[in-house]
Amino acid sequence: MRSHWMPAAPGDRLQDVDTPALILDLDRFENNLERMRKAAAGFNVRLRPHAKSHKCVEIARRQMAAGAVGICCQKVGEAEVFLARDFADVLITNEVIGERKMHRLAQLAWRFPQARIGVCVDNADAARRLGAICAAQDSRLDVYVDLDVGQNRSGVATAAEAVEVARAVVACPRFTFMGIHAYAGSAQHRRGVPERRAAVEAAARKAAEVRAALRAADLPCEVITGGGTGTFIYEAESQIFSEIQPGSYALMDVDYARNEHDASAPKFEHALFILATVMSKRGDRATLDAGLKAFSTDSGLPAPTFTGWQVWSVSDEHTVLHRIGDGPSIKLGDKELLVPGHCDPTVNLHDWIVAVRKGKVEAVWPVDARGTVF
Amino acid sequence: MRSHWMPAAPGDRLQDVDTPALILDLDRFENNLERMRKAAAGFNVRLRPHAKSHKCVEIARRQMAAGAVGICCQKVGEAEVFLARDFADVLITNEVIGERKMHRLAQLAWRFPQARIGVCVDNADAARRLGAICAAQDSRLDVYVDLDVGQNRSGVATAAEAVEVARAVVACPRFTFMGIHAYAGSAQHRRGVPERRAAVEAAARKAAEVRAALRAADLPCEVITGGGTGTFIYEAESQIFSEIQPGSYALMDVDYARNEHDASAPKFEHALFILATVMSKRGDRATLDAGLKAFSTDSGLPAPTFTGWQVWSVSDEHTVLHRIGDGPSIKLGDKELLVPGHCDPTVNLHDWIVAVRKGKVEAVWPVDARGTVF
Numbered sequence: 001m002r003s004h005w006m007p008a009a010p011g012d013r014l015q016d017v018d019t020p021a022l023i024l025d026l027d028r029f030e031n032n033l034e035r036m037r038k039a040a041a042g043f044n045v046r047l048r049p050h051a052k053s054h055k056c057v058e059i060a061r062r063q064m065a066a067g068a069v070g071i072c073c074q075k076v077g078e079a080e081v082f083l084a085r086d087f088a089d090v091l092i093t094n095e096v097i098g099e100r101k102m103h104r105l106a107q108l109a110w111r112f113p114q115a116r117i118g119v120c121v122d123n124a125d126a127a128r129r130l131g132a133i134c135a136a137q138d139s140r141l142d143v144y145v146d147l148d149v150g151q152n153r154s155g156v157a158t159a160a161e162a163v164e165v166a167r168a169v170v171a172c173p174r175f176t177f178m179g180i181h182a183y184a185g186s187a188q189h190r191r192g193v194p195e196r197r198a199a200v201e202a203a204a205r206k207a208a209e210v211r212a213a214l215r216a217a218d219l220p221c222e223v224i225t226g227g228g229t230g231t232f233i234y235e236a237e238s239q240i241f242s243e244i245q246p247g248s249y250a251l252m253d254v255d256y257a258r259n260e261h262d263a264s265a266p267k268f269e270h271a272l273f274i275l276a277t278v279m280s281k282r283g284d285r286a287t288l289d290a291g292l293k294a295f296s297t298d299s300g301l302p303a304p305t306f307t308g309w310q311v312w313s314v315s316d317e318h319t320v321l322h323r324i325g326d327g328p329s330i331k332l333g334d335k336e337l338l339v340p341g342h343c344d345p346t347v348n349l350h351d352w353i354v355a356v357r358k359g360k361v362e363a364v365w366p367v368d369a370r371g372t373v374f
Numbered sequence: 375m376r377s378h379w380m381p382a383a384p385g386d387r388l389q390d391v392d393t394p395a396l397i398l399d400l401d402r403f404e405n406n407l408e409r410m411r412k413a414a415a416g417f418n419v420r421l422r423p424h425a426k427s428h429k430c431v432e433i434a435r436r437q438m439a440a441g442a443v444g445i446c447c448q449k450v451g452e453a454e455v456f457l458a459r460d461f462a463d464v465l466i467t468n469e470v471i472g473e474r475k476m477h478r479l480a481q482l483a484w485r486f487p488q489a490r491i492g493v494c495v496d497n498a499d500a501a502r503r504l505g506a507i508c509a510a511q512d513s514r515l516d517v518y519v520d521l522d523v524g525q526n527r528s529g530v531a532t533a534a535e536a537v538e539v540a541r542a543v544v545a546c547p548r549f550t551f552m553g554i555h556a557y558a559g560s561a562q563h564r565r566g567v568p569e570r571r572a573a574v575e576a577a578a579r580k581a582a583e584v585r586a587a588l589r590a591a592d593l594p595c596e597v598i599t600g601g602g603t604g605t606f607i608y609e610a611e612s613q614i615f616s617e618i619q620p621g622s623y624a625l626m627d628v629d630y631a632r633n634e635h636d637a638s639a640p641k642f643e644h645a646l647f648i649l650a651t652v653m654s655k656r657g658d659r660a661t662l663d664a665g666l667k668a669f670s671t672d673s674g675l676p677a678p679t680f681t682g683w684q685v686w687s688v689s690d691e692h693t694v695l696h697r698i699g700d701g702p703s704i705k706l707g708d709k710e711l712l713v714p715g716h717c718d719p720t721v722n723l724h725d726w727i728v729a730v731r732k733g734k735v736e737a738v739w740p741v742d743a744r745g746t747v748f
Binding site: 152 | 392
């Protein structure tokens, strides 16, 4: 259930927004989109932003207006939300395993026959099963072989396996074999430029080898897609990847901001914040009304946007700040902004994104695909 | 938005439930409720379970049938959900700060005049502001002075402060001053019995002192409420607390299971699980389709219910298992149960609870108050 309670309305001042609320700074967000548009255009690489980061139709529309060729989703339920809102090119960058899920995906492709819907496979039997369900449902899918390029999570490990899986794909008449999905997930948060670059160069070499093996087996491989906010420049530079999939660049978070960058790399700014109210105050302690149900801490604590106070502890509904210096005083009822540690699971906690420009609410957008775990 | 996609229907077998899904083992859940009912009755203490742990009307109804006198909520939005579903006695165990929130609470009390609605205060100015809003709204609230008993998060620190705040409360004609809220939150997860007992004994002494000071100031103090799953026995034994507020006992999690207990303490069993599907398999690695958007990791990783495999890594939508011994083999498509590290923020990620008995789905309950951050 989406809460009917909305934290704000257009025209409200930021300090009147109910808390805890997810705040999107529109100026920064638009700058991030424009910088990514320029970067992708400069490298002549297709930009397919990952919607799992924001799960928001309005944000994805703005990404499409800023040069995207389509979007990525991670779950069938996410794809369903975006397809139902007229997105015409959606790639599920994940394996879909299980009878219910496969049937749901096949039904989705049947409901939206004009859309391009892609999905990843890393197992020949699973590909055949999905192909049989699509045949029974009379629906078509674009299919990518998922290649493990160091994430050690999913994907085929070798060119021989890729050929075996791709053969199973082309044997399904309702499938169009598209190419290789090669996402170097574990490389995204390596802090140094040389480490990230080296990880992607290795991933690109492996993807090129697999493409050669596929071609040698007469399995055409049109697309190689991958890359996230931490590495997309290196995928784009590689001349191997034809498509990049960054997500977090639009919003940013504490974790991604820790990465080091070349001076020439596009700068993405924190555009996503948690607004919280001081709900208790005693001496040098101030307690905010936002906790683990308003932001995730899997990649570290949220960062205050103000000086002189640090996050001391976080619990389900509270964040305790302690004074550590000569920052501004904080009083009961004050509203403060925090930068979340990790944007994706933080956005997933909220029903609404409050879009703000220069301290004024411009719009309140639903997080349309929040909670689509299936 | 609640996803319209339901992971299961009554009569389904557990292995046919779509994943990742929140599974409630009904036999264990009912045992937990019965053990708490007996414990509270034995101590002759009022039982007011905390609904923030499960946010589910059906679970709260069963708690009411198992001896509860009412429920606790943490947010105005949660209280709204339960009041709208005919719960007649709801205590918000938290301060409500901010104009929008205060107006919403006053409106809620106006909409449900037959219900008892309680709230905590720790500041005299805030109490007066809420009292003025209630007067304008023509609505009544039960008000508790929140006492800090070692949590260092909210609450008045001293008896003198408590008297000052309680005076502000009794000066508001629409408020009924009820007593003291004294939750020893930081004591809940101290592992040893002596540490938890000592923390609660100190809390009880402080609450008794404050009650004496309130009485001396002619401020009657009917209720002292507090205690969670980790400590409720000690609050109940203290003869100071008249009411206990445990939440997690109904579901349990890895974190609470780490506490040590006296042999005489009621045993609560893991009743809450995440069901996940093996969506990729390579050698001694199996990847599940549940990650940070299906369970929280703030209090540690989820625990497999099967042997021979360990959780190696967790990302937004995936959990990677590595084989560590001679456990059962795992194959693509298998469904596995994990015990979440921390139940409250895990339940908050889901729209549905799949209630299962002996491997069969008995019901699918909405998580009615999911996402009520306001």
